[in-house]
Amino acid sequence: MRLGVLDVGSNTVHLLVVDARRGGHPTPMSSTKASLRLAEAIDTSGKLTRRGADKLIGTIDEFAKIATSSGCSELMAFATSAVRDAKNSEDVLSRVKSDTGVDLRVLTGVDESRLTFLAVRRWYGWSAGRIINIDIGGGSLELSSGVDEEPDVAMSLPLGAGRLTREWLPDDPPGRRRVAMLRDWLANELSEAGAAITEAGSPDLAVATSKTFRSLARLTGAAPSGAGPRVKRTLTAAGLRQLIAFISRMTASDRAELEGVSADRAPQIVAGALVAEASMKALGIESVDICPWALREGLILRKLDSEADGTALVGGETASRRMSVRNAGR
Template identity: 70%
Template sequence: MRLGVLDVGSNTVHMLVVDAQAGGAPTAMSSTKAVLRLAEQIDDDGRMTDHGADLLVSTIQDFTKIAVSSGCGEIMAFATSAVRDATNTDEVLARIKKTSDLDVTVLSGVDEARLTCLAVRRWYGWQAGRILALDIGGGSLEMSNGVDEEPDIAISLPLGAGRLTREWIQDDPPDRRRIAVLRDWLDAELRGPAKDLKAPGKPHLAVGSSKTFRMLARLTGAAPSSAGPHIQRTVTQDGIRQLIAFISRMTTADRAELEGVSADRAPQVVAGALVAEATMRALGVDRLEICPWALREGVILRRLDSEPAGPMTIAQ
């Protein structure tokens, strides 16, 4: 079947058109992105602004047309942190339903962690044993630990790279004292959750997924995306620590010139690196494998596993 997967994130809205069948790996046919920065469109009362809602509604209209013209029989639409945190979520979703006839499922943070766990498990297989999976998004950090496709424990924390950039890193380049304080704060925030995450057992494999970890791996020497998804990529705690010392002295414009850093990600790469370093330190993980599959693939795989279609699927 041909599926449209619409991912409404804190930073970007992404429409992925895939050919997929049960028992097979989804094959991407096209990818369309729009940088909306929805997390920055939340006002002081917690509402998504009219401007942000208008942008989202019109973008989804356009992306729905792309999916239909591409021959998608179904569109699976889901939203994460920015939409989840808004106090007027229902109002915004009602507008999307009215204009695009699309039901958008708002995932909880724990559901994000569980679906990412599914994707990571399918990528590495059962022989990988117990897997610890980490995913840093724009608004939240997801973590899981387990031996099955359903993790023994799944945790979501409001420690996304974009969120921490807005709340902690206003200077350009970042204030060095502020960076030190943020490091200490992250250590305190992660101490309890890390203990809970480690409780089910020591992992045989520690994995990082999502754009932030892929970007950090590239900045510390991993192969570029053009080398394909099957090239082994890793990132180490020492490598991230050295990277922070380098990029935290740079302006956003200078970071955007680094290979592997896009202009829209350049403002939040320092915060993303700090979260990654602190999380690995709290968990006692020195090295992460980088998984090319993450939340979107987990959503697709869950759909293919379910018959009839689950609530996240709408028929055209």
Template identity: 65%
Template sequence: MRLGVLDVGSNTVHLVAVDARVGGRPTPMSDWKTSLRLVEHLDDDGAITDKGKKKLVAAVAEAAELADKLNCTELLAFATSAIRSASNGDEVLAHVAKHTGVELEVLSGEEEARLTFLAVRRWYGWSAGRITNLDIGGGSLELSTGSDEHPDLALSLDLGAGRLTHQWFDADPPERKRVNALRDYIDAELTEPARQFAQFGEPGVAVGTSKTFRTLARLTGAAPSSAGPYVKRRLTAPGLRQLIAFISRMTAADRAELEGISSDRSHQIVAGALVAEASMRALGIEELEICPWALREGVILRRIDKGLA
């Protein structure tokens, strides 16, 4: 059964096509995405603007057309933080459905954390013991921990790299006082989650998922994506602190010249790095393993688990 998985995130609209089978590995046979930066298309009331809706409709329509050309028998279409938190989210969903025929399922923050955790657990297996996972998206940060396939604790915070960049930084490079103020804000937002996580003890494996973590690991010396998914990649707290001191003084254009970071991500990587560093510090994590599977794989695995016709 060929599944199309359409992920409408805060940064991109991303379509993968997978030949799914029970017991099979959810490896994409086709992968397409386009930049969206939906969190940058919010007005002062938190509503997605007409320009944002127009860009979203165009991207979803293109993805749906491609899914049809790829002979996908089912399209799993979902949206995350940007639409979830938009004040006109329901209106935007109706608008997209009317103009594209695609009905997006809006995942709650907890669902997003749980599905990502499922993918991570399947990647590492039972021998990993307790897993704690961190995932930084464009609009939100998801945190989860557990010893089974379903986490004991799954949280979502509005600490996405794109959202914080849009809200906090108005200069390029960002002003030092704004960087420090954002760091204090993130620390405050993580105080209660850190207390909750502390109740479960130290994990056997601490994991980072998402493009932000992969980029940060690459910028601190991890293998490039061309080396394949099975190469172990890690991100350490000391390496991350050194990286922040370096990239926070650079313009987005200069950061885009660094090996391992795209121009689409260079403007928000400082905020993403601050969230990563603060999260690791709050949870007492000195090193993260970078997992190649994340939310999309979790969505696929959930669908396979329900049975395929």
């Protein structure tokens, strides 16, 4: 079947069109992105602004049409931290439904962690043993550990790269004192979570997912994306420390000139690197393998599994919907 996966994140809205079947490798057919920076459209009362909601609705409407024209039989639309944290999220979701016909579902942080872990497990297989996974988003950090497809421990913390950039590193470049302060604060924030993850068992494999980790690995010498998803890419703690010393002295515009860093990600890559460093330290990890699969693939895999055995996708009910008549007719 051909599926559309619509991912509404803190920074971008991403439509991934894949051909998928149970027992097979999901094959990407097209990828479309729009940078909305929804987390920056939250006002002082904690609500997504009218302008931010309008941009989101317009983008979802456009991407739903792309999914239909691409031959998708279903569109799985989900939102993460930015929409989840907005105090008017229910109103926004209602507007999305009424204006576009798309049923946008909000994932909990724990569901994000669990589904990402599923994707990682399927990528590396059973021979990997116990896996610890770290995923850094714009608004949150997900940590998980397990030996099965369902992790023993899965958690989500409000330590995303975009969130910490806004709260801790407003200057450009950020300055040594602020970087040092954020480093110390992260160490304290992650101590309890790190202990909970490590108590579940020593990992046989440490993995990292997300665009942040892919960019950090590229900046420390990993192969470019053009080399393909099956090339092994790693990020070491030593390389990360050297990288932080380098990029924290640069402006965002200068960081955007570095290979592997987009203009959208450049402002928050320093905070992302600090979260990565603190997470690896809290977990006692000296290096991570970069997995090309993450949350979107986890949702696809869970959907295929749920269709086979009749179980729910996430949160007690299916998060997948048939393409609506309204969208299909456009």
